[in-house]
Amino acid sequence: MNILDKIIEHKWTEIADRKAAVPVEELRRSSLYNRPTLSFKKYLSNPALSGVIAEHKRQSPSKGVINANVDLKQVVTGYQAAGASACSVLTDTKFFGGTTEDLLQARALIQIPILRKDFMVDEYQIEEARAMGADVILLISACLTPQRIKELSEYAHKLDLEVLLEVHNAEELEGNLIDTVDVIGVNNRNLKTFDVSIQTSIDVAKHIPERYIKVSESGIDDPKTIIELKKHGYTGFLIGESFMKTNDPGAALKKLVAESK
Numbered sequence: 001m002n003i004l005d006k007i008i009e010h011k012w013t014e015i016a017d018r019k020a021a022v023p024v025e026e027l028r029r030s031s032l033y034n035r036p037t038l039s040f041k042k043y044l045s046n047p048a049l050s051g052v053i054a055e056h057k058r059q060s061p062s063k064g065v066i067n068a069n070v071d072l073k074q075v076v077t078g079y080q081a082a083g084a085s086a087c088s089v090l091t092d093t094k095f096f097g098g099t100t101e102d103l104l105q106a107r108a109l110i111q112i113p114i115l116r117k118d119f120m121v122d123e124y125q126i127e128e129a130r131a132m133g134a135d136v137i138l139l140i141s142a143c144l145t146p147q148r149i150k151e152l153s154e155y156a157h158k159l160d161l162e163v164l165l166e167v168h169n170a171e172e173l174e175g176n177l178i179d180t181v182d183v184i185g186v187n188n189r190n191l192k193t194f195d196v197s198i199q200t201s202i203d204v205a206k207h208i209p210e211r212y213i214k215v216s217e218s219g220i221d222d223p224k225t226i227i228e229l230k231k232h233g234y235t236g237f238l239i240g241e242s243f244m245k246t247n248d249p250g251a252a253l254k255k256l257v258a259e260s261k
């Protein structure tokens with residue numbers, strides 16, 4: 001069983017527990033549930049912003065603890081001040097040390113779109129994302145059929161949430177180039193081996209139709225990589241670890257952006 005299989009297996013147990021603890025009707029009564037959402041696509045297309053989706057990430061299966069003493073307020077306000085186009089907040093607890101509370105806190109502190117970074121397999125999690133104050137959800141092609149991607153992305157749109165579809169290769173795009181997918185992300189991290197190769201983004205770029213904003217995800221830590229990815233049509237960059245391992249993630253983002261112009 002690879003790490004993605006393990007995470008998804010655990011997700012189903014977690015979802016059953018969460019549904020029992022907080023019925024969907026209660027989520028729909030929460031104060032953030034009906035807030036006007038921010039368009040991820042619009043922010044990613046704004047040339048005044050960096051194109052970086054800056055991630056709040058305490059730990060990961062591949063790297064273990066990245067930053068144990070993280071101050072969420074410093075991180076997310078620092079990201080926004082440094083020109084992040086959006087913020088990604090991990091809400092998975094078992095594997096990434098994130099929480100619902102992290103996203104709620106981030107929502108209260110920043111005014112750019114927030115990606116609920118989790119492993120979404122059930123409509124209930126989309127309802128949760130809405131109630132947390134997220135603007136966009138992640139759907140991972142490697143763990144969903146095209147039919148489920150259609151259903152979940154349509155559900156997200158009904159709740160005014162946008163959808164970032166994550167793929168690892170051209171095959172995972174098949175059947176998924178649909179109107180309810182807003183942005184396509186190519187993950188450079190092989191989830192079986194944890195190897196990271198920017199070549200993955202370069203190889204998949206030519207298979208993504210022009211109409212989609214392209215995001216390169218994982219393992220980006222230097223300006224040269226961003227400059228190279230831009231040549232292949234990438235305008236979005238999902239970056240976590242290289243910022244989070246520093247004492248000042250916002251300053252690290254500012255430096256990377258300045259050096260990759």
Ligand SMILES: O=C(O)c1ccccc1NCC(=O)[C@H](O)[C@H](O)COP(=O)(O)O
Pocket residue numbers: 003004055057060061062063187189191217218219220238239240241242
């Ligand atoms: O980061 C991991 O180890 C990981 C393992 C299994 C599934 C997903 C994983 N990461 C999720 C991500 O997509 C990254 O957090 C994101 O792309 C940022 O990557 P990085 O800049 O390398 O922290």
